[in-house]
Structure formats: structure tokens, C-alpha cells
Amino acid sequence: MPELPEVEVVxxxxxxxxxxxxxxxxxxxxxxxxxxxxxxxxxxxxQLSGRRILAAVRRGKFLWLPLDSGRALVIHLGMSGxxxxxxxxxxxDRMLRIRLTLDHPTHGELxxxxxxxxxxxxxxxxxxxxxxxxxxxxxxxxxxxxxxWQRRLPSQxxxxxxxxxxxxxxSSTFLAVLARKNTGIKRALLDQNVISGIGNIYADEALFxxxxxxxxxxxxxxxxxxxxxxxxxxxxxxxxxxxxxxxxDAQYVNVNGQSGYFAHSLEAxxxxxxxxxxxxxxxxxxxxxNRGSHFCPRxxxxx
DNA sequence: ATTCGCACCTGAGTGC
DNA sequence: TGCACTCAGGTGCGAA
Numbered sequence: 001m002p003e004l005p006e007v008e009v010v011x012x013x014x015x016x017x018x019x020x021x022x023x024x025x026x027x028x029x030x031x032x033x034x035x036x037x038x039x040x041x042x043x044x045x046x047q048l049s050g051r052r053i054l055a056a057v058r059r060g061k062f063l064w065l066p067l068d069s070g071r072a073l074v075i076h077l078g079m080s081g082x083x084x085x086x087x088x089x090x091x092x093d094r095m096l097r098i099r100l101t102l103d104h105p106t107h108g109e110l111x112x113x114x115x116x117x118x119x120x121x122x123x124x125x126x127x128x129x130x131x132x133x134x135x136x137x138x139x140x141x142x143x144x145x146x147x148x149w150q151r152r153l154p155s156q157x158x159x160x161x162x163x164x165x166x167x168x169x170x171s172s173t174f175l176a177v178l179a180r181k182n183t184g185i186k187r188a189l190l191d192q193n194v195i196s197g198i199g200n201i202y203a204d205e206a207l208f209x210x211x212x213x214x215x216x217x218x219x220x221x222x223x224x225x226x227x228x229x230x231x232x233x234x235x236x237x238x239x240x241x242x243x244x245x246x247x248x249d250a251q252y253v254n255v256n257g258q259s260g261y262f263a264h265s266l267e268a269x270x271x272x273x274x275x276x277x278x279x280x281x282x283x284x285x286x287x288x289x290n291r292g293s294h295f296c297p298r299x300x301x302x303x
Numbered sequence: 304a305t306t307c308g309c310a311c312c313t314g315a316g317t318g319c
Numbered sequence: 320t321g322c323a324c325t326c327a328g329g330t331g332c333g334a335a
Contacts, residue, residue: 002329032311079327095313120311182305183307187306192329199328290309
């Protein structure tokens with residue numbers, strides 16, 4: 001469940017279930033799902049057992065659950081990760097890699113199943129470091145308590161730029177970075193050090209909305225055009241979030257296993273051979289970064 | 304210091 | 320039915 005809207009759907013679903021819960025069990029079915037875990041002195045299991053979860057936070061496509069130990073459980077879904085909440089005793093999910101058992105003060109026992117087909121995602125316990133700007137590390141929904149974890153973020157997320165729906169996102173910083181980028185605009189949008197949360201689907205959708213060719217040099221965009229692109233990115237992410245994210249199949253689901261509806265609203269991604277909604281020209285798919293780029297050859301010309 | 308290609312993986316779908 | 324091949328929403332590493 002990869003891009004920002006889908007990850008936020010997972011975060012929002014986790015928050016009420018895991019906040020204030022204590023980890024009472026850890027089962028690792030595939031060690032490869034711990035690829036981002038750096039075993040410091042203690043193992044993944046030892047660092048989680050008995051710890052209380054304080055919140056569910058997200059920056060871009062990274063999720064983390066701050067713990068009462070001062071560290072955090074980092075979750076990245078990769079290309080195919082899912083976090084599913086299950087009642088203990090439920091039938092095992094296919095491709096289950098890690099399971100946590102939580103005990104919540106009011107909801108009781110709960111399984112958190114980390115399912116991942118391709119194993120590009122992972123769970124890890126990581127230290128928290130202070131944000132360089134002193135602002136919140138990510139988005140955690142409501143609740144202003146000024147707790148210690150709020151202005152911190154996992155060390156492995158520190159290099160990730162803020163995402164465009166983060167209240168602390170700086171448009172002027174983004175525009176300045178973009179103006180210095182010596183690469184195509186789509187590469188820049190996908191670079192999580194420049195702006196986070198955007199992946200292949202929403203990059204294509206935003207570029208379609210802003211009528212920009214994916215290989216247009218980033219630095220060649222006028223300030224007005226770049227500003228319009230950022231507005232398009234925000235609009236699309238918000239609309240996708242409101243629809244519960246994009247699902248083509250059962251792979252991209254919320255914590256209850258339900259799909260989102262934004263796939264019906266896609267204008268470019270996956271629509272190769274279908275007419276552009278604006279001009280009727282057939283949408284084209286081109287090979288790009290070992291994937292595809294979808295665009296309207298008439299509305300989105302290289303300039 | 305940047306930018307770019309590729310490795311990391313499994314499973315579903317297609318065509319022969 | 321089986322096999323070879325293509326495709327998939329991400330990230331990080333090393334090489335240029």
C-alpha cells in the first residue's frame with residue numbers, strides 16, 4: 001500500500017487501535033522483513049516486548065510508532081506491505097511475515113499482522129533523533145501534548161523530506177530545491193529527499209493535471225508552473241485520501257482489509273490506449289525507471 | 304556532490 | 320498443464 005494516501009489510511013486505522021497498547025508478543029515468520037532493523041545491543045523482539053505504544057506517526061511513506069522506551073517501531077510498506085488488525089485466533093493471513101500481539105487497556109487483545117508479498121517493506125526498532133528545524137517530526141492526527149517524541153523522528157527517516165500535506169512543509173524550500181535540480185520533473189517528484197509521499201501513480205496524475213511532460217527538466221519550470229504543480233499534487237493526494245486511497249486489487253487495503261476507491265478517478269496512470277479526458281488523444285505509456293510513465297502526448301508536451 | 308541504473312523479492316497474468 | 324516471460328504502488332546502494 002505504497003503512496004502517501006494509502007499509508008495515511010493505514011496510519012489513521014492504526015492510531016486508535018495501538019495508542020496506549022502494550023506489546024505482549026512478537027512473532028517473526030520471515031527475518032527478511034527486518035531488513036531495516038539494525039540490531040543494536042538488543043534484538044527486535046527484546047526491544048518491543050513489554051513496551052507501550054504512544055502514537056502512530058507518518059512522514060511521507062514512512063510510519064512509526066513511538067514507544068515508552070524512547071525509541072520507535074518503524075514500518076515501511078514497500079511495494080506490497082499491509083498492516084492488518086485481527087482478532088487473536090483468526091485464520092493466518094497469506095504471506096504473513098511478522099505478527100505483534102498487543103494488549104490495549106480498553107479494547108483488549110489484538111493482533112497486528114504485517115503481510116508483505118515482495119518483502120521490500122519492513123519493520124524495525126530505531127532510535128529517535130531531534131528534527132533539525134525543531135518542528136514536529138511527522139503527522140499523528142490530533143492531540144497536542146508536546147510529548148518528547150513529537151519533535152523527533154526515527155534516524156532512518158531523518159533524510160526524508162517533509163510531505164506536501166505536512167503543516168510544516170515549506171513551499172518556498174521545495175521550489176528552491178526544484179529550481180536547482182538537474183533532472184526530469186518526474187524523477188524530482190519521486191525523490192523522497194526533495195518531497196516525500198509521491199510515487200508512480202500520483203506523480204503521473206499530478207503531471208497530467210498540471211499538463212507537464214514527465215521528462216521536462218525540473219529547473220526549466222517557471223515559478224508559476226512549479227507552484228501550479230505543487231497545488232495539483234496536494235489536490236490529488238487529498239482527493240485520494242478522501243476516497244480511501246487507490247486499489248486495483250486486494251493488495252492495497254486498509255487495516256481492516258478494505259480497498260479504497262480512487263482508482264476510478266485516475267486520469268493517466270494505467271490508462272494507456274484510452275482517450276484523454278480533456279482532448280481525446282490516446283494516453284501513452286512509456287518505459288521509465290524500469291516502470292511506466294503515463295501521459296497525454298498532446299496535453300503534456302516537452303518544451 | 305549529484306544523478307542514474309540496478310538489485311532487492313514474490314506472485315499474478317499472458318501467450319505459446 | 321507447463322513454461323517463459325512481463326508486470327507491479329519503493330528504496331538504497333554503488334558506480335559514473
